[in-house]
Structure formats: structure tokens, C-alpha cells
Amino acid sequence: MLNQFYPFYKPKLNIMMLFTRRFFVLSIALLLAVTASVPVNAQQTLNDVKKDRGLTDNDVLAAAKTFMPRGGRDEYFGFVGTGNSGTMIVYGLPSMRIYKYVGVFSPEPWQGYGYDDESSLLLKKASLDDKIDWYGDMRYPGFSETNGNYDGKHLFYSDGANSRIAMLDLEDFETKQVLSHPLFLSAFPGVAVTPNTDWVIQTSQFPATWDAQSSDLKSGITFWNFHKVEKTTKTGHAGRILKEKSITLELPPFTLGYSDAGKFGSDGYMVGLASKDGKNYVYLVDYNKVVGMKTKSVSNFAVVPFANANKDGVVAMIQLPAKANYVKVTPKGKYFITVGDETTVFDFAKAIKALTDKSFNGKVDGIPTIDAAAVKHGSIKLGNGVTDIAFEYRPNIAYASAFNDKKVVRWNYETLKKEGELKLDFKPGQLMVPQGMSASPHSNYLTVVDKEGLYKNFVSVGPIRPSFQHLIDISGDKMSDLYTMSLPQCNMYGSVAVLRTTIKPIIRYPTGTNSRTGEISPFKTVAGKEKIERKGNRVHVFGTLIRSHITPEIVEVNQGDIVTFHLTNLELAEDETHGFTIDTYGKHGSFEPGKTASLTFTADREGAFPYYCTEFCSALHLEMEGILLVKPKNWKGSKGGEITLTKKELAEYKKNYEDKLKVIAQTQDVINGVVKWLKENHYENYPYVKALVQDAVAQLNKAATPKANYEKFAKEGKWKDAFLWAEQYFQYQVKAADAGLRAKKLLTEKLGSK
Numbered sequence: 001m002l003n004q005f006y007p008f009y010k011p012k013l014n015i016m017m018l019f020t021r022r023f024f025v026l027s028i029a030l031l032l033a034v035t036a037s038v039p040v041n042a043q044q045t046l047n048d049v050k051k052d053r054g055l056t057d058n059d060v061l062a063a064a065k066t067f068m069p070r071g072g073r074d075e076y077f078g079f080v081g082t083g084n085s086g087t088m089i090v091y092g093l094p095s096m097r098i099y100k101y102v103g104v105f106s107p108e109p110w111q112g113y114g115y116d117d118e119s120s121l122l123l124k125k126a127s128l129d130d131k132i133d134w135y136g137d138m139r140y141p142g143f144s145e146t147n148g149n150y151d152g153k154h155l156f157y158s159d160g161a162n163s164r165i166a167m168l169d170l171e172d173f174e175t176k177q178v179l180s181h182p183l184f185l186s187a188f189p190g191v192a193v194t195p196n197t198d199w200v201i202q203t204s205q206f207p208a209t210w211d212a213q214s215s216d217l218k219s220g221i222t223f224w225n226f227h228k229v230e231k232t233t234k235t236g237h238a239g240r241i242l243k244e245k246s247i248t249l250e251l252p253p254f255t256l257g258y259s260d261a262g263k264f265g266s267d268g269y270m271v272g273l274a275s276k277d278g279k280n281y282v283y284l285v286d287y288n289k290v291v292g293m294k295t296k297s298v299s300n301f302a303v304v305p306f307a308n309a310n311k312d313g314v315v316a317m318i319q320l321p322a323k324a325n326y327v328k329v330t331p332k333g334k335y336f337i338t339v340g341d342e343t344t345v346f347d348f349a350k351a352i353k354a355l356t357d358k359s360f361n362g363k364v365d366g367i368p369t370i371d372a373a374a375v376k377h378g379s380i381k382l383g384n385g386v387t388d389i390a391f392e393y394r395p396n397i398a399y400a401s402a403f404n405d406k407k408v409v410r411w412n413y414e415t416l417k418k419e420g421e422l423k424l425d426f427k428p429g430q431l432m433v434p435q436g437m438s439a440s441p442h443s444n445y446l447t448v449v450d451k452e453g454l455y456k457n458f459v460s461v462g463p464i465r466p467s468f469q470h471l472i473d474i475s476g477d478k479m480s481d482l483y484t485m486s487l488p489q490c491n492m493y494g495s496v497a498v499l500r501t502t503i504k505p506i507i508r509y510p511t512g513t514n515s516r517t518g519e520i521s522p523f524k525t526v527a528g529k530e531k532i533e534r535k536g537n538r539v540h541v542f543g544t545l546i547r548s549h550i551t552p553e554i555v556e557v558n559q560g561d562i563v564t565f566h567l568t569n570l571e572l573a574e575d576e577t578h579g580f581t582i583d584t585y586g587k588h589g590s591f592e593p594g595k596t597a598s599l600t601f602t603a604d605r606e607g608a609f610p611y612y613c614t615e616f617c618s619a620l621h622l623e624m625e626g627i628l629l630v631k632p633k634n635w636k637g638s639k640g641g642e643i644t645l646t647k648k649e650l651a652e653y654k655k656n657y658e659d660k661l662k663v664i665a666q667t668q669d670v671i672n673g674v675v676k677w678l679k680e681n682h683y684e685n686y687p688y689v690k691a692l693v694q695d696a697v698a699q700l701n702k703a704a705t706p707k708a709n710y711e712k713f714a715k716e717g718k719w720k721d722a723f724l725w726a727e728q729y730f731q732y733q734v735k736a737a738d739a740g741l742r743a744k745k746l747l748t749e750k751l752g753s754k
């Protein structure tokens with residue numbers, strides 16, 4: 001019908017629909033044929049496999065320790081920042097399976113992050129020039145805490161390259177906030193979180209100017225104020241960083257490094273690394289005092305001037321004998337440990353007392369210094385090239401990675417004695433024990449970063465290689481290297497992990513949710529309310545997505561119109577995400593069940609542009625398509641009117657129509673049979689089956705209009721139109737039958753498993 005009015009539109013919809021189903025059947029057949037042609041070994045015993053593959057008992061033991069049987073669940077969720085990629089990897093321990101990449105500082109097309117309007121706005125707001133920064137430098141994540149323990153709610157990241165801070169909600173594993181730092185041009189790519197997540201601490205890295213008015217180089221520590229329950233939304237708690245309540249402590253120009261917050265007895269204090277003129281320090285800050293001090297506004301941000309803070313003795317430096325890579329606070333807050341070839345354990349209480357009593361022995365760049373010897377618990381040489389430490393659940397036990405010695409050392413920071421070591425065949429870097437930076441380190445596992453990926457058993461994938469990390473079993477006296485995980489698109493540094501059961505992710509959004517705000521979108525659209533609104537050259541399409549249909553199927557606009565597709569995924573079922581793209585228009589969205597998102601673009605090219613679902617969602621997934629018709633500028637339309645069909649053509653259409661009615665009747669019999677069976681077996685008692693049946697009914701409800709149309713055109717003797725509408729009706733019927741049959745299959749399984 002359309003091609004009569006738009007000669008530039010090539011009709012493909014109905015023909016394609018028939019073709020794609022055949023194609024689907026064909027590909028399944030091909031797949032089966034290929035599978036069948038793979039040579040299959042005879043039944044093997046474990047010993048056969050060991051012999052065939054040259055595996056030792058230790059190899060098999062290591063495999064058994066990390067193997068996740070079907071239906072099994074990992075004990076921990078691990079989170080790794082990908083460095084320059086600006087995304088985060090979610091993986092499981094001990095299986096080391098990657099579950100998800102989440103866009104944080106960079107656009108990520110799979111979830112439409114930085115592509116749909118909602119997430120583009122979030123990223124644009126955090127950019128200095130209203131453009132999206134296309135990369136990041138994210139190294140050390142911070143977990144939200146309650147009483148010093150990871151509470152599984154939020155993750156925080158600092159972007160060292162573009163001075164941004166991000167907050168993720170683990171309810172749906174999405175980024176909710178990205179803020180641009182108003183003062184720092186250079187930020188350290190890690191954060192520290194205080195024991196109740198009142199403050200997320202981000203420091204500057206290289207000294208820089210803060211505003212155009214001043215050429216003074218400065219450094220600083222920002223205490224981002226975090227509210228756990230900023231607003232109650234449909235989906236839950238929705239904590240937020242509040243910029244207007246955040247404070248920066250101004251410092252003289254030092255290069256700042258890794259920092260950590262005190263706990264329990266040292267709660268209210270933080271420590272961090274600083275260096276200047278070849279000298280190395282650990283600094284101590286009484287932040288409870290800082291956040292209560294008088295501030296001045298710089299670039300609309302509250303700043304505590306250094307002069308004020310120094311006068312009140314809230315900051316001090318302790319000089320270190322050599323460069324340190326990290327400073328970490330022990331789980332119960334008793335010590336802070338600076339990590340390097342000389343690893344030094346400082347007594348937190350003594351350091352606090354020295355700061356409070358102003359027991360200083362000098363000054364560096366105006367900052368008072370505390371004598372290291374007076375506040376030191378002791379120091380230990382753990383190896384050559386000591387890079388990092390991690391704490392575990394046994395009291396006072398920590399691990400250290402000795403890069404040059406290729407070993408991990410187990411040691412006691414109370415007694416300052418080594419307790420064991422594991423020789424490795426690679427140079428170990430950063431370390432992580434699940435919940436290791438919280439008050440309750442948990443696990444029998446230690447992960448070790450390997451930057452080099454040079455081992456004999458890795459295939460070469462070109463000059464740039466993935467990052468690697470090893471999983472080490474630390475449960476017994478004898479440690480063992482269990483598994484090597486590759487992390488693609490990642491230059492890995494630090495990571496965190498938490499007990500999986502601490503995190504309670506949602507399954508679907510309440511229908512119409514803007515996932516970035518947690519609120520119901522004003523563009524939410526429900527079934528039957530789909531519409532296209534036009535005001536001048538501004539076009540809003542309010543559409544819906546449900547297996548296996550995109551409504552509306554045809555959108556007509558004029559060249560130059562500004563068009564927004566507001567789409568809502570109506571699925572009630574689990575894991576029924578639909579993707580959406582318009583061919584060659586550079587737009588992609590991901591629509592998880594219940595989500596509403598918008599895609600805006602200027603329709604600047606004329607033609608017929610198919611749009612379709614990009615996420616495989618059912619056997620009829622390929623039929624989730626429609627077409628955007630962009631009418632050329634100055635298009636006047638054709639002369640119009642029905643093209644006259646010859647008698648023979650008309651007779652052919654009549655026959656096609658009548659044949660189609662027979663197929664429709666047969667399909668209806670199938671549907672009726674399925675419905676009868678489902679009712680007899682009380683499908684309504686099984687929520688997931690019930691959701692599938694609701695989806696099927698929704699498809700059938702859509703079929704009322706095509707039915708009225710084909711009956712009307714048949715009465716008028718317009719057999720071509722009658723046939724095309726009957727075909728349309730059949731499409732809905734097939735989709736309903738598909739959902740119904742899946743419901744039947746699922747219910748059969750459920751009944752069988754009883």
C-alpha cells in the first residue's frame with residue numbers, strides 16, 4: 001500500500017517477515033547439521049581426560065575448586081574498573097566468569113549508555129564543554145559501607161583523566177551519577193569511602209591551578225557528601241552524591257596518591273600518600289573537623305582554605321624512608337600501613353594523638369610534620385618490588401605482592417613476621433581479598449593482577465593484550481594458584497568484591513521507569529496508547545516493545561524534522577530485553593523489561609530506514625521491525641489513488657486472501673488448544689508462565705484492528721488490501737501462538753518437576 005504513495009519506499013515488511021521465519025528455521029537446521037558433524041569422543045573417565053590433556057592432579061583439583069556446575073552460584077561478585085575504557089567489569093568468584101560490562105565514564109552501546117537521551121544527558125552534564133568524554137582512567141573503586149562493612153548498595157569511581165566522579169547503584173548495576181570536579185584538573189583515579197558512606201573522598205593527583213583567576217598551583221582533598229536515601233523512587237533507595245553539600249580542603253602543591261579512611265577507633269580520620277621534591281609522605285587529616293569549618297566559594301564549590309585548616313591543626317605529614325605505592329587501613333582501624341620495599345605499620349591512635357596534641361617536629365611547605373619513629377608500630381622488608389597488600393579474615397594477617405621476587409608473602413602486621421609464601425611464575429601486582437578493605441574481610445581467595453601476560457600458555461592476540469588476574473586459594477597453610485582470568489578491553493589496577501547475597505538486584509523495572517533517575521518517565525507508553533505527535537518540525541513517537549512487535553510499525557516524517565522515539569518495554573517476563581536501532585541513523589537503545597528511554601535525532605536524510613530489535617528475544621525476534629519514512633524536502637506526493645489491478649491480479653489476491661483465512665483458522669485452533677490446556681493446568685499459579693500468557697493475550701488484543709480492516713476490504717471487493725490486512729492479522733496470531741506455546745512448554749516442565 002505504501003509504495004503507491006512513496007515511490008522511494010521499497011515494500012519489504014511482509015515479505016521479509018515470511019522470509020525471516022524461514023531463515024530462522026533454516027539456521028536452526030544448519031546449526032544441528034554442524035553440531036552433528038563434530039567428532040565426538042567415546043565416553044571418557046576422569047583419568048582418560050587427564051591423560052589425553054596432560055593434566056596433573058593439581059590441575060584437576062584447581063579446576064574442581066573453580067568449576068561452577070549448572071545451577072550453581074558464585075560466592076562473590078567482583079568489580080574491576082577497565083582503566084581507560086571507562087567501563088566496569090562485573091565477574092564472579094571463584095568461577096571468574098565475566099557477567100557484565102557497565103558503562104561508567106564512557107558510552108557503552110550494548111546498554112545504550114551515552115546513546116539514549118537519559119544517559120547522554122547524565123554524561124553531558126559531567127563534561128566541561130557539554131560534550132561526552134569518550135574515555136576515562138578508573139582504577140580503584142570504593143564500595144558503600146554501613147558500620148565499616150560493604151552494604152552492597154553503591155560503587156564509586158574516580159576518573160583520573162577527566163576529573164570526574166561516578167556513582168553506580170547495584171540495584172540494577174547502572175551508573176546513576178557522573179559529576180565533573182569543579183576545581184581539580186587532575187584527580188587521583190581512586191576513591192576512599194567513610195565507614196557509613198557519609199563522605200566519598202577524592203583527591204587531586206598532580207598539582208594544578210583551580211581557576212582562571214589564579215596561577216597558583218594547588219592540591220586538594222574533596223569530601224563528596226553522600227545521602228543514602230536522597231529520594232524514595234519506584235525502584236528503591238536512590239542514594240545520591242550532593243554536590244552542594246560537598247567540601248574541598250585546599251592544600252599546598254603536592255602530588256597525591258592512594259588514600260583510605262579510618263574505622264572504629266580511627267573513624268573520622270583519613271590517610272593518604274603525598275610526594276614532593278623527591279620526598280615521600282603519608283598525610284593524616286581529621287575530616288570531621290574539616291567538614292565543619294568555614295568555607296569560601298570557588299567556582300561554586302565550598303573550599304576550606306589551607307590557612308584556616310592549618311591554624312586548627314587538622315592536617316599533618318609523616319615522612320617515609322622511601323616511595324610507597326599504597327596506604328591501607330587495617331580492618332579494625334588500628335593501624336595504617338604504607339606499602340613499599342620497606343612496609344611500615346603505623347599506630348593510628350598514636351598518630352591521632354600527635355595531631356591532636358600538635359606534637360610536631362617541623363614543617364613541609366607549611367604543613368606540620370610528625371616524627372615517624374614516634375607513631376610507628378614497626379616496619380618489615382617483605383621482598384623486592386613490594387607492590388600491594390591485602391587483608392584477610394584471620395586476625396592481623398595480610399598478603400603482600402613482591403613483584404621482582406615473583407611471589408606472594410603471607411605476613412602478620414601485629415607481630416611483623418612472615419608466615420609463608422607462594423612462588424609464582426609471573427610478577428604479581430595489585431591484590432584483592434573479597435571484602436578486604438571493609439571491617440570484615442571474608443574469603444578464602446586472593447586475586448593477584450598480572451600486568452604482563454607473558455606466560456607460555458597464553459595465545460598471542462597481537463601487541464596489545466588483555467589484563468590478567470590470578471585466583472589464589474589462601475584457605476590453608478599452603479597457598480595455591482588456581483586460575484588465570486583474562487580481562488579484555490581493560491588495563492587493570494584495583495578491584496573490590498562482596499558476598500553475592502549482599503547485593504539484591506531487581507528483576508524488572510516498574511513499567512515506564514527512567515532507569516537513570518528511578519522515576520516513572522513522563523514518556524511512559526502503555527499498550528494501545530501508542531501515538532505520534534507533531535508540532536511544526538518536532539515529532540514525538542510514543543511507542544511500545546513487546547515480543548515480537550514494535551508499535552508503531554510505520555513512522556512518517558519530513559526531511560529535517562527533529563524526531564524522538566520514546567519507547568517502553570512492556571514485558572512482564574524475566575530477561576526479555578529488547579534493543580532498538582534505526583538503520584544508519586546512529587541511534588541505539590537497550591530496553592530492559594519495564595524501562596522507558598528516548599532516542600532523539602534529526603531526520604536529515606531522505607529515504608526508508610528500517611528500525612528493528614537488536615537483542616535476540618524470541619524465535620520471532622527478527623520480526624520486531626518497522627520502518628521510518630523520511631519524505632524528501634519539497635515532496636509533493638504522487639497523483640495518488642489505487643493502482644488499478646487487472647482482473648487476473650484481482651483474482652489472484654482474492655485467492656491469496658481466502659487461503660490466508662484458512663491458515664488463520666488453523667492457527668486459531670492451535671491457540672484454542674493451548675489456552676484450554678493452560679487453563680486446565682492452572683497456569684495462573686505460576687507467575688512466570690502467567691507473564692508469558694499475558695504477553696500472548698496482549699499480542700492477540702492488537703489484532704482487532706487488522707481483523708476489522710480485512711473484513712471491511714473483503715466486503716468492498718478490494719482483495720489486495722484485504723489480503724495484506726489478513727497477513728498483518730496472521731502476524732499477530734503467530735506471535736501470540738509463539739508466546740502461548742512457550743508458556744505451555746514451561747508449564748509442562750514445572751509440572752514435571754513437581
Ligand SMILES: [Cu+2]
Nearest residue numbers: 578613617624
Ligand atoms: Cu526484541
